[in-house]
Amino acid sequence: MGVRWVVARLAQAGGSEYYSKWARIPLAATAPLTASAETMSDLSQILASKTGTRIFSALVLVVAVGVVVLFAAPSYRQGEASVAGRIAPDFTMEFSGRPAHLSDFRGKVVVLNFWFSTCPPCVEEIDSLNALQRSIAPHGATILGINTDEDESAYKKFLIDHKVVFPNYRDESKTIAATYGTAMFPETYIIGPDGRIMRKIISAQDWNSPEITSYIESLIPVTTK
Secondary structure, three states, X not given: OOHHHHHHHHHHHHOHHHHHHHOOOOHHHHOOOOOOHHHHHHHHHHHHOHHHHHHHHHHHHHHHXXXXXXXXXXXXXXXXXXXXXXXXXXXXXXXXXEEEEHHHHXXXXXXXXXXXXXXXXXXXXXXXXXXXXXXXXXHOOEEEEEEOOOOHHHHHHHHHHOXXXXXXXXXXXXXXXXXXXXXXXXXXXXXXXXXXXXXXXXXXXXXXXXXXXXXXXHHOOHHXX
């Protein structure tokens, strides 16, 4: 989309005063990304006019509404399918002084949850995560928490205060979170028995809801149910 095309469209929105000069420009003429001084001058005139101001305000409003719709959409809040099918990156952790890997859980459904202790949405969903763990653990599935607290005492206090029942590993270096590209917390990956990511979920959830519980249970191999 060239500058001349933009000018033509803005001119059209601005009325015959500007449109008469640009409406008949062939589409082929819009291809170059460079613009002449005359083109830029006309574009500046349109944007400087009252009509241009209204057009700019409308464009800002459209972008703002688009962002709100994106973040409010169920597909954003409840699952991002774009990563589905990818092998979950393996990583090393430690439990009770012994090394472990994500791949050690192969054959089980893993709900990989990234969190930190002072994150309000993380606190919001912890009770439902505990409930989910109690529901799926007997069937060979588990939640695996990856904490990014630098303060070990804050991490341990959180586990005690909220009576966390699923395994957790504190990755103070945030290396694992970086590997997964985690920037917003909490962030959760539902990983199938074959080690592939099924869903990526951002923000707090009611993990004890029938919809989520039944979805996770549907991923558990029949032999382990």
